[in-house]
Amino acid sequence: MLSVAEARERILGGLQPVGAETVSLPEGWGRVLAAPVAARLTQPPADVSAMDGYAVRAADAVKGARLVVIGAAPAGHPFGGELGPNQAVRIFTGAAVPTGADGILLQEDAESGADGVLVQEDVHPGRWIRRAGLDFHVGEALLPAGRRLTARDIGLAAAANHPWLSVHRQPRVAILATGDEISLPGDPMGAGGIVSSNAHALAALVRAAGGVPIVLPIARDDAEAIAAAAQSARGCDLLVTTGGASVGEHDLVQSALGPAGFALDFWKIAMRPGKPLIWGRLGTTPLLGLPGNPVSSLVCGVVFLWPAIAALGGRPGLLPPLRTARLGAALAANDQRADFLRATLKRDAQGQWVATAFPAQDSSMLKTMARADALLLRAPHAPEAPAGSSVEILVLDELGL
Amino acid sequence: MLSVAEARERILGGLQPVGAETVSLPEGWGRVLAAPVAARLTQPPADVSAMDGYAVRAADAVKGARLVVIGAAPAGHPFGGELGPNQAVRIFTGAAVPTGADGILLQEDAESGADGVLVQEDVHPGRWIRRAGLDFHVGEALLPAGRRLTARDIGLAAAANHPWLSVHRQPRVAILATGDEISLPGDPMGAGGIVSSNAHALAALVRAAGGVPIVLPIARDDAEAIAAAAQSARGCDLLVTTGGASVGEHDLVQSALGPAGFALDFWKIAMRPGKPLIWGRLGTTPLLGLPGNPVSSLVCGVVFLWPAIAALGGRPGLLPPLRTARLGAALAANDQRADFLRATLKRDAQGQWVATAFPAQDSSMLKTMARADALLLRAPHAPEAPAGSSVEILVLDELGL
Known part of the structure; x- marks a missing residue:
């Protein structure tokens, strides 16, 4: 594996x-x-005032001085002249500081009168001036x-x-769900039927990762139907199939696409949920075959499809970020497969994540997937982990999932 | 305030x-x-197999027994008959367990031959069966x-x-930027001009919060122009203005909309950046007036507009979530205003956030806003905080901002 x-x-x-x-x-x-x-x-393109007030020469603007207001500089209307001794220009936030001025007298430190403005606080050179290029x-x-x-x-x-x-460009990702047993939500359904949920959940995942999903019509468990559907994905940046990748007799994706000369790999991945995975190339279109089980399909979507879309979309090497949490409840030792446990998250008194795995992790239980806040990672052969120990998590919300 | x-x-x-x-x-x-x-x-709608293998009666399926295979039940094609003693039905993951069967013999524990299937491991009743309604x-x-x-x-x-x-519905949020000095990116610009950035940054914030932005044409600093532009926002769920809310002579939003009988409040908020804020109602349309300064406008957008859109969009009471971090560098005591410092985030060895405020926090510096990972909150009158102490942060990425 x-x-x-x-x-x-x-x-x-x-x-x-x-x-x-x-x-x-x-x-x-x-x-x-x-x-x-x-x-x-x-x-800013020039030195500008950071406040409303008066542009002044700092040397003149000492407490008690009276300055002559010779003009105004609202934002967008620069004062064209030059400031001389004992002069001031009314100025507003963002407006260019007139030539000759080297400080700003704040509005609240000035008393305006008929014969000019009375300085109530000393002005320091450069104060309240935003320099060009700040x-x-x-x-x-x-x-x-x-x-x-x-x-x-x-x-x-x-x-x-x-x-x-x-x-x-937003990568175009075709999604092909296969299976005799599945039908679209609201459509008529036969005995033993099940509603198709993978394609639309994966389509939302594709959007969250920055791609554009194209949901292909469901293909029945029939090699020709699957081959025809897959052909219609040519021109997309990635074809994702779901279903047909287990080890049973009904592994049609592999057998339907293999004979047409497609370079397909079939892998068993040492992970749970989601052991079987198909990877290859259909002509020039990369093909990722996810398991048909809804939880496995979504977990493999997080682990493999999300970074694949990031790579296609111009962010190569970006992986779903791992975070650290403390365990809310003890976990048994793990076997040889990496485990991605659905878990809830809480904050402790210090504001740190506490992750608690759902007791039941059957991979058909989509409800616990929807209610999970995170996937809790258990490495292959990880030993028993007591409550309080440190674990790695993938925060689903952070991925927009 | x-x-x-x-x-x-x-x-x-x-x-x-x-x-x-x-x-x-x-x-x-x-x-x-x-x-x-x-x-x-x-x-599942009925008891189904969790694995590929054979549906059996557990009592018969003991190691060494040979069972007669009487049919098959692929997913979507239930087996119609009933299982009798020493009989087996080939079954695949997700298929309904036939009447009479109470256990699943795993494919890898079975040897298939011409005269039936040889049991290589004991089968336990109920094992590998997913119950209806699991x-x-x-x-x-x-x-x-x-x-x-x-x-x-x-x-x-x-x-x-x-x-x-x-x-x-996605709340429709009209955005009105005002000012003589601003022009749209790429448009001709006069002396003392500045490119308008607030409206499009706020539009993206509106999208991130789940709303639909409508960017109105820029209104010049003229009461009539502002009043006319604001009128065109009738029918929207919220009108956001930016600019014109400072305490200078050019506070036109307030004076343009006040006389028409609009119920407008003007507040000074004890926060930095972003002191001035307008709140009121233009006819039936709520109006939120943000500062014209680009950083103040975005910070007020996070603090006031984001939860306003959440409330309009069906999530009343939802606030931007506060997280905890350790300080990467000491901070001086704060004055009477709540401070929202632009900060970078790193993870320490334990995976916990370490937040470090940029040394320069001038509210005109949009570049540091774009480069920030978080806003670091300082309560009014917060005492000096040494490096390593615990602080509250708003993680901008988490808000889609």
Whole structure:
């Protein structure tokens, strides 16, 4: 059996980031930069006032002095003249400091009258002046390629004068659910039938990871139907199948796609849930075959599909981040398979995570998957772990899952 | 000055969740349920096999026994007959256990031959059988109203046979940037001009919080222009203005909207950055006026706008979650204003957050806002805090910001 790390390495090693596209600034949120963003201007472009008040010469603006107000500089309307001795210019936050001024008399420290303004506190040179370039200088690198853009990044790119951004295309991920027993929610269902849940759960996972899901029609357990459905995924960046990857007689994905000359690997992964996994290439389209069991399919989705979409989408090498928690309840020693236990999270008095695995971990129980806050990782052959010991977790909410 | 908590309480107290709409299951990801989801069927619908193998009578299936295989039950094709003594039915994961059988002989514990199947390990009654309803029973409450749907929830709702979901509409949030000095990225800019960044950063924040932003054209510093722009936001669920809320002469939002009979409050909030805030109602549309400074606008967005959108969107009372971190560098005592410091986060050897505030916190520095991982909270009058002491943080990534 392959280890989780080795399987993931093989998968990620075979994936290249998709190309770039130009999007408008507002479309950039959550997208991954394909080219760095540099400042197209200096911000602030000149020395500006940090407060509302009066631009003054600090040497003149001593407590008790009276200054002549010779003009005003609201933001966006710079004062064109030059400040002479014992003069002041009314100024507002963000407005350029007039030539000749070297300090700001705060509004609350000034008394305005008919014959000028009375200084009530000494002004220090440079105080309340934001220097040109305090935030950034023209040409300065602001956002690197490979960054998934936050709301704050959008603000920064805007401030740096970018109406357009170059981002990676969102990887198109086709999802093919197979099985005679499954039908779509609300559709008629035969005896022994079950409602298909994997495809739409995986589609949401694809969106969370930054991809665009394409849910293919369900393929029946029939080699021709599966082969035809898989062909329709050509042109996608990844084809994900679910079902048909167990070790029984009905492993049709493998047998349906193998004969057509497709390079398919079939792996047993040393993990639970989710032992069987298919990986290969259908023509030029990478193919990831997930188990048909709903919990196994989602756990393998977190462990293998999420980083695959990140890699395709311009963030190669990004793995779901591991966090540390204390165990809320003891765990028995583990066997040779890495275990991904559904667990709830609480905060202790110090604000640290406490993770408690659900007592029942049957891989058909989707309800506990939905109610879990995290997957609790148990390494192969991990010894017994008492309550309070330190464990690694994947926080599902953090992954948008 | 109002406290942050009091201001937020007043804002949230005035907001009602928007109504519901029907969306298809795949559209439900990230949306907030307006009605609970209950199971429309029992899952599994009958006792099913948890493995590939043979359905048997446990009493017959002792090591060395040979059983006659009378049929097969692949998933989706239940075996119609009844199992008699010394008989077996080939069965696959997820298939219904035939009448008469009470245990599963694993495939790897069976040797199949022309004259039946040879039992190589004793079978225990009930082993490898998933009981009807192991995951959920028809009518069982699965997902509560007010829940923002995860990928796993979408899977669970699918499995429970829901093609449609009732979710809250996404609150429509109009955003109005005001100022003579601002222009859109890439647009011509006058002397003393600055590129408008607030509106698009706030638009991304609105999306992250689950709303739909509508960016209004920039309004110049002119009462009539602002009043006209604000009128165009009627019918939205919230109008957010940015700029024009300081204490200078150019506080036009207040003066432009006040005379038309609008109920507007103007508050100074005891916080930094972001002192001035406008809150009120323009006709029936709630209005939140944020500062014009880009960092103040975003910090107030996190503190006031994010929970306002959550409340409008069906999650009343939800606040940005506070986390605990250790201080990476000492902080001086705080004054009377709550401080929201831009900070970086690292993990220590125990996996706990270490938060270090940027040394320069000028509220015009958007670059440090983009580079921050968290806002580090300092309560009013908080005493000096040495490195290593415990502080509260808002993790920006966790908020999708």
